[in-house]
Amino acid sequence: MKKPLLILASVIVALAGVAIVRTLRVPPPPEAASVSTPISIDGAGAAEHLAGAVRFATVSFASGAPIDTAAFLALHEYFRETYPLLHSTLERETVANLSLLYTWTGRNPSLQPLVLMGHMDVVPVPEASADRWTHDPFGGEIADGFVWGRGALDDKMTVIALLEAVEALIRDGFQPERTVYLTFGHDEEVGGMYGAKPMVDLLASRGVTPAFVLDEGGMITESIAGLQMPAAIIGVAEKGYISLELVAEAAGGHSSMPPGESAVGVLSKAIAKVEANPFPMHLDGPSRGMLEAMAPYMSFGRRLALANFWLTGPFVQREMAKDPLGAALLRTTTAPTLLQAGVKDNVLPPRASGVVNFRIRPGETTETVTDRVRSVIDDARVTVSVYQGMAMEPTTVSDAEGPEFGMLAETVRQAVGPADLPVIPYLVMGGTDAKYWAPLSDKVYRFMAVTLRGDDLTRFHGVDERVGIEDFAGGVQFFAQLIRNSDGLAEAESQQSPGRGSTIE
DSSP: OHHHHHHHHHHHHHHHHHHHHHHHTSOOOOOOOOOOOOOOOOHHHHHHHHHHHHTSOOBOOTTOOOOOHHHHHHHHHHHHHHOHHHHHHSEEEEETTTEEEEEEOOSOTTBOOEEEEEEOOBOOOOHHHHTTOSSOTTSOOEETTEEESTTTTTTHHHHHHHHHHHHHHHHTTOOOSSOEEEEEESOGGGTSTTTHHHHHHHHHHTTOOOSEEEESOOEEESOBTTBOSOEEEEEEEEOEEEEEEEEEEOOOEETTSOOSSOHHHHHHHHHHHHHHSOOOOOOOHHHHHHHHHHGGGSOHHHHHHHTOHHHHHHHHHHHHTTSHHHHHHHSOEEEEEEEEOOSSTTEEOSEEEEEEEEEEOBTBOHHHHHHHHHHHHOOTTEEEEEEEEEEEOOOOOOOSSSHHHHHHHHHHHHHTSOTTOOEEEEEESSOOGGGGTTTTOSOEEEOOOOEEOTTGGGGTTSTTOEEEHHHHHHHHHHHHHHHHHHTTOOOBOOOOOOOOSSEEO
16 A cells, blocks of 8 residues: 555655746746837827827728718828928828828838838717716817827827827937838728728738737736736737627517427527537637746746646636636637517517627637537527628737847837836737738737726726826837837848839828
């Protein structure tokens, strides 16, 4: 009896030894960022400019309702009037009628250019929530240290911060070594198919291969679960997206003589099956990379768990699954969103339909998701099809180890701080216009240099969207420092001459 116990004890000691050694090998946090000289920013003036941009109701409607083109064109003119140095220095092109592409030609045309993205459109304000806003959502009001209104966070903040940064750099006599492209789409909130994509296609047709691309998507948070300190999270990939329509058909008729199963009943069972059978969790890809990047900042016990997934993986997955955000990082998510059936309370509908939205983790595809849904439902009475063509594959995962990501980390520490701020790669749950660059580059990142606190996350597409004036000024500093720092990247690749496909102003 003693021998088996000794063997078991030896195995346990050996496993513990391996785990401890792996934990001790976790690299320490990176050194603090180097000191840089900030550019002169008029924070109050920048906030006024952002407030002015918010006043243009550049709304995109998912329903397909026509957009107010006059609002977009007026915003374009507002940019021209507000940033005269930028407009006399950079080339501005109108793409797809309403999107804007700016080119700041660098001194060294052999260097790969920098692509900085933002979008001018915003989501509507639902009538049901309009009276809950503290300030007019399109009033562009400044109060209590914030700029209030639709777009203050998503994403006119990025657009104005970029324009402010470039205007300030030009004022200081700066000219970049590498060419800088600013791309501002007009339909990101409905997919970016007619704004961002044509701009990406246009630049690609001109032979543009970016040193790196930066769009919205990440942010600075006060704390991440398990990491009790502020951290900057930079998106290195996006989940895919598909909405599937489930349709059940049955004999209609009077509700006084219902059949054994109605179309509504068949559909309800199908949706219940899909929801009761969530996709499996996987501790891999960018989500695993995120946890590994957090390890150096953790207590020894948490570092032990994150350094030894071979041993602790099931435990880590189980803990993450307790939180909706943690679960979403590990699996393709399932969300029933739309239902439609009868037209009168005493009439059996001959058709019932529902839409289920899936955000697809890297490693799966729209096809594998659709096949799995059909298999789970396993009912010939229910047809499954893509809803309104709403499908997008997960993006490739960009490099989080190379000099480009390192420069982004250094820049956010310099411009926003603190100098030892943790900078963590992560998987973006939603979609951004950056997805159109993902097939062309492995250096596509998503980050906005603003700190989100408390319930700020709920303000995206929600009530009382706002951004702090000081936080916004930090975002301007970030972009200015990023453009300056990008000159230090060493790669040099030739660029082809410009092509066609736009209106040059």
